[in-house]
Structures are given as structure tokens and as C-alpha cells.
Amino acid sequence: DGKRKTLDGVFAVEQIFIDARKSLKASNQDLRKAFGTEDVYKIAEVILREGDIQLTAEYRKKLKEEKTRWIVNYIHRNFVDPKTGLPHPVSRIEKALAEAKVKIDPLKEPEAQIKDVVESLRKVLPLKSGMIIMDIEVPAAVYGKLRAFLGGQGDILREEWSKDGSHAILRIRAPLGSQVLILERVGQAGGHVKVIREEG
Structure with missing residues (x-):
């Protein structure tokens, strides 16, 4: 049945x-x-x-760790230190969570907790959020791999190929915290990044 x-x-x-x-x-x-x-x-x-399901302490701890990891990674990716423009290291975010005595609810979806967590964190850790628009020149030889990576970092707004087919130019909109990783990956692949503007 x-x-x-x-x-x-x-x-x-x-x-x-x-x-x-x-x-x-x-x-x-x-x-x-x-x-x-x-x-x-x-x-x-x-x-x-x-009903109210009783979870074992071990399972509750596991859920809390998973949600905390998701929240820390989200903050690392979507927020930067306003002084440097760089993402805070994961260890600094974790330390700030403890310092601000942030309580992560193991039974609540992490997306629903972000606003309150960021509000609490801002008391001990300067955070700036926003998006960045970039034009990225991608060599044809690494196009598939790099396009997949860029699509995972943000939204691809526009895509054009050069007349000779040697490279594509992708305009993407990504969280500020992703900028450093994008610069590194694109640079390693032989591409170029031009920052158009920051939003928000």
C-alpha cells in the first residue's frame, strides 16, 4: 500500500x-x-x-551544523568587508557568529534565518552586500567549463562571440563576494574581467 x-x-x-x-x-x-x-x-x-517530533541530540546537532555551514557560505559569497571590498574568511564569519551569540534553528530553513543572522552579525562584523556587473572575456578553448562556472556564480545577462570565434564576452551579474573567485578562475583560464558597476 x-x-x-x-x-x-x-x-x-x-x-x-x-x-x-x-x-x-x-x-x-x-x-x-x-x-x-x-x-x-x-x-x-x-x-x-x-505532532512535535522529538529528534535525537545527535541528529539535531547534525541539522544545526548543516544549516550553520549553509549560512556561513551564503554570507561568505554574498557579503564583503566594506573596508577592503573582499569577502570575510569563513573562519572570521564563524567566530563572529559565536561572538554575537547567534542562534541557528536546526528545524528552520536557513534561507528564512539569513535576515536575522546578518542583522545580529552586523553588530560585530562589518558587512556590505550588493551585486557586481562584469564583462568577462572567455577564450573559446575553455568556454564550456568557464561558462558553467560563471553560471554557478551569478546570472549571465548577455553573451556575444568575437567575429573570429576566438573568444566570447559574457556579461554577468554576481554577488560582491564572488568577485575574487571569479577574477582568479578567469585569470587562470586566460580570460579577462572588466568590472562595469556595483549595484546595491
């Missing part, structure tokens, strides 16, 4: 507990009284939809 397949990965064991830590199983009478059924799959569906 479809419900059983959907919920297969949810159960550690196919039983409902009153207190899992003490291994106190719910009796069939308790289940009928609380849920109107003894079917563990129907009960699991109700718990998942309406």
Missing part, C-alpha cells in the same frame, strides 16, 4: 511509544483512545502532520 511505502523510512521500529527513552510502548487501548486506531502508519501520519 502506498502509505506504507511513503512512511517506510520514517520508522526506527514500527511501534508507538509513550516515552521512547524509557522504552514505554503505548498499549492498543491507549492508541485507540488517542488516535482512534491501532494502525501505526495512520498514527505516524497524524504525528508527522500535527
Whole structure:
């Protein structure tokens, strides 16, 4: 049955507990009284939809680490130090999170936490956000690889090929924090970068 397949990965064991830590199983009478059924799959569906799922401390810690890593990388990529125009190193962002006593919610999507995290971080770490528009000359020999990289860094706004086909010029819009990485990669590939303007 479809419900059983959907919920297969949810159960550690196919039983409902009153207190899992003490291994106190719910009796069939308790289940009928609380849920109107003894079917563990129907009960699991109700718990998942309406209940408060108790996570192990280890799993909660893992979720928090993943969300923190995502947030740190997002800040590293999308914000720069206004004094230098360069992204803050990841270690500095992590240190600032601790210093500002920022609480990352392991159950909330990281995108929904960014605004509050940045607001808290700004008390201890200067942050400037914005976008940069660049024209990038890409040699034909490395076009595919470099275009894929640039597409991952920002939005490709325009693309033109030279008349002789030796290179393409891509106009991209990317977060300020990506500028250094773009300059390095394009330079290593034999391309050139021209900054058009900063936005925002």
C-alpha cells in the first residue's frame, strides 16, 4: 500500500511509544483512545502532520551544523568587508557568529534565518552586500567549463562571440563576494574581467 511505502523510512521500529527513552510502548487501548486506531502508519501520519517530533541530540546537532555551514557560505559569497571590498574568511564569519551569540534553528530553513543572522552579525562584523556587473572575456578553448562556472556564480545577462570565434564576452551579474573567485578562475583560464558597476 502506498502509505506504507511513503512512511517506510520514517520508522526506527514500527511501534508507538509513550516515552521512547524509557522504552514505554503505548498499549492498543491507549492508541485507540488517542488516535482512534491501532494502525501505526495512520498514527505516524497524524504525528508527522500535527505532532512535535522529538529528534535525537545527535541528529539535531547534525541539522544545526548543516544549516550553520549553509549560512556561513551564503554570507561568505554574498557579503564583503566594506573596508577592503573582499569577502570575510569563513573562519572570521564563524567566530563572529559565536561572538554575537547567534542562534541557528536546526528545524528552520536557513534561507528564512539569513535576515536575522546578518542583522545580529552586523553588530560585530562589518558587512556590505550588493551585486557586481562584469564583462568577462572567455577564450573559446575553455568556454564550456568557464561558462558553467560563471553560471554557478551569478546570472549571465548577455553573451556575444568575437567575429573570429576566438573568444566570447559574457556579461554577468554576481554577488560582491564572488568577485575574487571569479577574477582568479578567469585569470587562470586566460580570460579577462572588466568590472562595469556595483549595484546595491
